[in-house]
Amino acid sequence: MTERYNAREAEPRWRDAWNKHDIFRTDNADPRPKYYVLEMFPYPSGRIHMGHVRNYAMGDVVARYKRAKGFNVLHPMGWDAFGLPAENAAMANKVHPKGWTYENIATMRGQLKSMGLSIDWSREIATCDPSYYRHQQKLFLDFLKAGLVYRKKSKVNWDPVDQTVLANEQVIDGRGWRSGAEVELRELTQWFFKITDFADELIDALDGLDRWPEKVRTMQRNWIGRSEGMLVRFALESKAAAPEFSEIEVYTTRPDTLFGASFIGIAPDHPLALEAARRDPALAAFAEECRKTGTSVAAIETAEKQGYDTGVTVRHPLDPSRTLPVYVANFILMDYGTGAIFGCPAHDQRDLDFARKYDLPVTPVVLPTGLDVATFVIGDTAYDGDGTLVHSDVLDGLAVPEAKEAVSGRLESQKLGDRPQGKRKVNVRLRDWGISRQRYWGCPIPIIHCASCGPVPVPDDQLPVQLPEDVTFDRPGNPLEHHPSWKNVACPSCGAPARRETDTMDTFVDSSWYFARFTAPDCAQPTDRSAVDSWLPVDQYIGGIEHAVLHLLYSRFFTRAMKATGHAGMSEPFAGLFTQGMVVHETYKTPDGQWISPAEIVVTENDGRRQAVHATSGEPIVIGSIEKMSKSKKNTVDPTDIIETYGADTARWFMLSDSPPERDVIWTEAGVEGAGRFAQRLWRLVAELAERLPESSAERPTSFSPAALDIRRASHRSLAAVGESIEGLRFNVAVARIYELVNAISSASAQVRWPEIAVSDPSSAWAFREALEILVRITAPMMPHLAEACWDKLGHSSLVAEAAWPQAEADLLVADTITLPVQVNGKKRDELIIAADADAATIEAAALGLEGVARSIEGKPVRKVIIVPQRIINVVV
RNA sequence: GCCCCCUUGGCGAAAUUGGUAUACGCACGGCACUUAAAAUGCCGGGCCGCAAGGCGUGCCGGUUCAAGUCCGGCAGGGGGCACCA
Numbered sequence A: 001m002t003e004r005y006n007a008r009e010a011e012p013r014w015r016d017a018w019n020k021h022d023i024f025r026t027d028n029a030d031p032r033p034k035y036y037v038l039e040m041f042p043y044p045s046g047r048i049h050m051g052h053v054r055n056y057a058m059g060d061v062v063a064r065y066k067r068a069k070g071f072n073v074l075h076p077m078g079w080d081a082f083g084l085p086a087e088n089a090a091m092a093n094k095v096h097p098k099g100w101t102y103e104n105i106a107t108m109r110g111q112l113k114s115m116g117l118s119i120d121w122s123r124e125i126a127t128c129d130p131s132y133y134r135h136q137q138k139l140f141l142d143f144l145k146a147g148l149v150y151r152k153k154s155k156v157n158w159d160p161v162d163q164t165v166l167a168n169e170q171v172i173d174g175r176g177w178r179s180g181a182e183v184e185l186r187e188l189t190q191w192f193f194k195i196t197d198f199a200d201e202l203i204d205a206l207d208g209l210d211r212w213p214e215k216v217r218t219m220q221r222n223w224i225g226r227s228e229g230m231l232v233r234f235a236l237e238s239k240a241a242a243p244e245f246s247e248i249e250v251y252t253t254r255p256d257t258l259f260g261a262s263f264i265g266i267a268p269d270h271p272l273a274l275e276a277a278r279r280d281p282a283l284a285a286f287a288e289e290c291r292k293t294g295t296s297v298a299a300i301e302t303a304e305k306q307g308y309d310t311g312v313t314v315r316h317p318l319d320p321s322r323t324l325p326v327y328v329a330n331f332i333l334m335d336y337g338t339g340a341i342f343g344c345p346a347h348d349q350r351d352l353d354f355a356r357k358y359d360l361p362v363t364p365v366v367l368p369t370g371l372d373v374a375t376f377v378i379g380d381t382a383y384d385g386d387g388t389l390v391h392s393d394v395l396d397g398l399a400v401p402e403a404k405e406a407v408s409g410r411l412e413s414q415k416l417g418d419r420p421q422g423k424r425k426v427n428v429r430l431r432d433w434g435i436s437r438q439r440y441w442g443c444p445i446p447i448i449h450c451a452s453c454g455p456v457p458v459p460d461d462q463l464p465v466q467l468p469e470d471v472t473f474d475r476p477g478n479p480l481e482h483h484p485s486w487k488n489v490a491c492p493s494c495g496a497p498a499r500r501e502t503d504t505m506d507t508f509v510d511s512s513w514y515f516a517r518f519t520a521p522d523c524a525q526p527t528d529r530s531a532v533d534s535w536l537p538v539d540q541y542i543g544g545i546e547h548a549v550l551h552l553l554y555s556r557f558f559t560r561a562m563k564a565t566g567h568a569g570m571s572e573p574f575a576g577l578f579t580q581g582m583v584v585h586e587t588y589k590t591p592d593g594q595w596i597s598p599a600e601i602v603v604t605e606n607d608g609r610r611q612a613v614h615a616t617s618g619e620p621i622v623i624g625s626i627e628k629m630s631k632s633k634k635n636t637v638d639p640t641d642i643i644e645t646y647g648a649d650t651a652r653w654f655m656l657s658d659s660p661p662e663r664d665v666i667w668t669e670a671g672v673e674g675a676g677r678f679a680q681r682l683w684r685l686v687a688e689l690a691e692r693l694p695e696s697s698a699e700r701p702t703s704f705s706p707a708a709l710d711i712r713r714a715s716h717r718s719l720a721a722v723g724e725s726i727e728g729l730r731f732n733v734a735v736a737r738i739y740e741l742v743n744a745i746s747s748a749s750a751q752v753r754w755p756e757i758a759v760s761d762p763s764s765a766w767a768f769r770e771a772l773e774i775l776v777r778i779t780a781p782m783m784p785h786l787a788e789a790c791w792d793k794l795g796h797s798s799l800v801a802e803a804a805w806p807q808a809e810a811d812l813l814v815a816d817t818i819t820l821p822v823q824v825n826g827k828k829r830d831e832l833i834i835a836a837d838a839d840a841a842t843i844e845a846a847a848l849g850l851e852g853v854a855r856s857i858e859g860k861p862v863r864k865v866i867i868v869p870q871r872i873i874n875v876v877v
Numbered sequence B: 001g002c003c004c005c006c007u008u009g010g011c012g013a014a015a016u017u018g019g020u021a022u023a024c025g026c027a028c029g030g031c032a033c034u035u036a037a038a039a040u041g042c043c044g045g046g047c048c049g050c051a052a053g054g055c056g057u058g059c060c061g062g063u064u065c066a067a068g069u070c071c072g073g074c075a076g077g078g079g080g081c082a083c084c085a
Helices: A005-019 A050-068 A086-093 A097-114 A132-145 A197-208 A214-224 A255-260 A270-278 A281-292 A295-304 A349-358 A400-413 A528-535 A549-562 A641-648 A647-654 A667-694 A707-729 A731-750 A762-779 A784-793 A839-846 A850-856
Strands: A034-039 A071-073 A147-161 A164-166 A184-193 A226-238 A247-250 A263-266 A308-316 A323-329 A340-343 A421-429 A447-450 A455-457 A488-490 A495-499 A540-544 A577-580 A583-589 A601-606 A611-615 A620-628 A817-824 A827-835 A863-867 A872-876
Touching: A005 A647, A005 A784, A034 A050, A034 A528, A050 A071, A050 A540, A050 A577, A050 A583, A050 A641, A050 A647, A050 A707, A050 A731, A086 A097, A086 A667, A097 A641, A132 A147, A132 A549, A164 A184, A197 A214, A197 A226, A197 A421, A197 A549, A214 A549, A214 A577, A226 A255, A226 A323, A226 A400, A247 A263, A247 A340, A255 A400, A263 A308, A263 A349, A270 A281, A270 A308, A270 A323, A270 A784, A281 A308, A281 A323, A308 A349, A323 A349, A340 A349, A400 A528, A455 A540, A577 A784, A641 A647, A641 A667, A647 A667, A647 A731, A647 A784, A667 A731, A667 A784, A707 A731, A707 A762, A731 A762, A762 A784, A827 A839, A827 A850, A839 A850, A839 A863, A839 A872
Parallel strands: A034 A071, A034 A540, A263 A323, A540 A577, A817 A872
Antiparallel strands: A147 A164, A147 A184, A226 A247, A226 A308, A226 A421, A263 A340, A308 A323, A447 A455, A447 A495, A488 A495, A583 A620, A601 A611, A611 A620, A817 A827, A863 A872
């Protein structure tokens, strides 16, 4: 009787064996082809959660598989260690952010190690370490030199809870991405990265990222928001209200509808509006009112279109006999286009709403195909579809694209003053990335502000600008502002007393290049060009979808900026991206509505009805919906508890089984237990057969018995299928194929008379051993510790983690006789067992001779027989 | 409002990309082993029907010798963007 596999005792031993031989250390000089697999590094919040287990289990399968396939694999780990939670902890618990962070790192590193990940820990980095962020400061300064960083005063998103500025990407539905607080607009001077310089490239290169999910590419495309249109200048006609202006420039994507224009709309902050407001107190009051309207979703949806007639009029560029009034309107954004539009009410809903309110003309100029000009009228809904131009002078009869072209051409050749009146222009929605954060626990921006020299870069030899450790968190705001001495320094340029920049960088900067730093983590420069150029792009990046337009867009920008400043040679950081699903769990509530943890309750099932009670008090518990694991809903399961109870392999196996990796996986007790049972079953199968099999020294037989061939076909098919599944990141399918192989070996073994088989059919014995070796080898990426124990049991003195992936033998992947389903008129009626290489005529004759086929043909003439080789036969009558 | 994705047994899902629908697992039922339990092993199962057979991948229609897979429409669920001119 084989003893149960004791994961708790065995797993640490195998990890020691890996460590002793240092087998996961990666050498940059290794000549084998490279493979860089990376999972998004964790924020050191305290303890790892199941989402981490899933993420890192997937990455580890790929890393171990690629290693077995002969690649030089880079699989590093680090810590996204700056950020607000450390400061919040400092305030709440009177600890220092640094101490808090490093303690968390120590805990989480231990937890990750207990998972048995094949990580090169010698490359570990923490972004809060000066040895990392000094290079980030260097990059910042090089970007500044290259014109990719600038400083400007602008309206920014202010998070009143976190007391800091947020980038546009970090505002979700008008609320801070972390705090959930409604964001306010404030005017501040901020540092910006010129991500818009790369807007075209960032959008165009998405087409080449064919190993990224289409969904993420679409999201980035929409976020960058490119639109092709034109700038059109309108000459002022009646300009008493704004005498300093002679024209207004608008942006439009519909130059074709220019004849339908009935007003000009400008933003309340448009220079012309500001000028007019100086002369008109009522307009000033109106503009002020517009600014007060919130930017939240609710505010925007309920806000009515409002305008104020400035009294200014402009001349229509294509019809000099017409003038248009200029309105200040609350729905025009100053920071998109030129902050001015021409309103064409018939073909834009917003303009229509506005025109109806202020009684402006509504002239349809695009007629939907099939309708009559005489009867086509616009009611409450603008028409924004295609059609034929009407009421448009020379454009009449043209289709929309032709009309666009005609107007563009004409306005480009028509002069207003000495310049063309119109200009084609591609606009993007993307804004530059504001990175200044008014927080302590982040990378200091290496700038010194001097009264006479302005902002001066910190000289290279003074880097890093280190965070002072003696800071206090007893009042709100940025501790760096309150520090008694840190910010007072001499100007590096003139030596006069000056002041350090006290803002720190957005923590998304830290994660925008860590993947490059991993390639040479000890380099004295930010990157080692030969290392970064040979390792990047990351071959397979794995992480959550929540970073689709945050981290993943910033990193694409950063890589380009690094290329522009000579720190890297490529544009794209991640060649392959995989976004995994979440780990979700049932929620539970006490009768008085309090969330309660699954650890505190017992769930029973009777006749399909599940009931929950409190584990100690026995009071009934309400079973709620299935939600993402979160502390607030208390539906978390601690990975360490699971690893201690079942072992890391079982936790990993369960995370990889059943659910496709891109979908959410439901964590259930029953599921883990099932995974644990499989681990025991695999161990038992290998251990028992290993004892029955003769010594492994036997030579490969020159011929195989039919029984041996059956076993070999099963194992080689599984070998091929598991390899393909892992390559396609279809871990659930790989798991299913392994189950099949275990089932096949078990049932084959049950039909064998042990130990006579070794003598009566040595080729079968050999095939059994081969099958076990394949089984253990293909299971090793998922359950690495157990696989080592099995490998050992099979008599190996080496580690399976270092064993090569076997090559599946092609002739074992095809059978010599096959079973073909035979359909009559598309319905399956019989099966034909026939030689795999039989020719079509033989197959047809044999199929028509089948009893089930003859019965359903009922003597009717056969019209056609379709034979799909190796697949199916369809008889048409 | 615009864009995208998903829908297959009691449940998680698979289906060589147009070729035997439901592999594999979970849960369930039966049996064996056991004093008993646990553990383990074996057997079972889409639905209707005694059977022959019929019907079955959210719903309606189409293309095809053949549709879970392709096309058109609809419903339900999820996600992204959103006063972006």
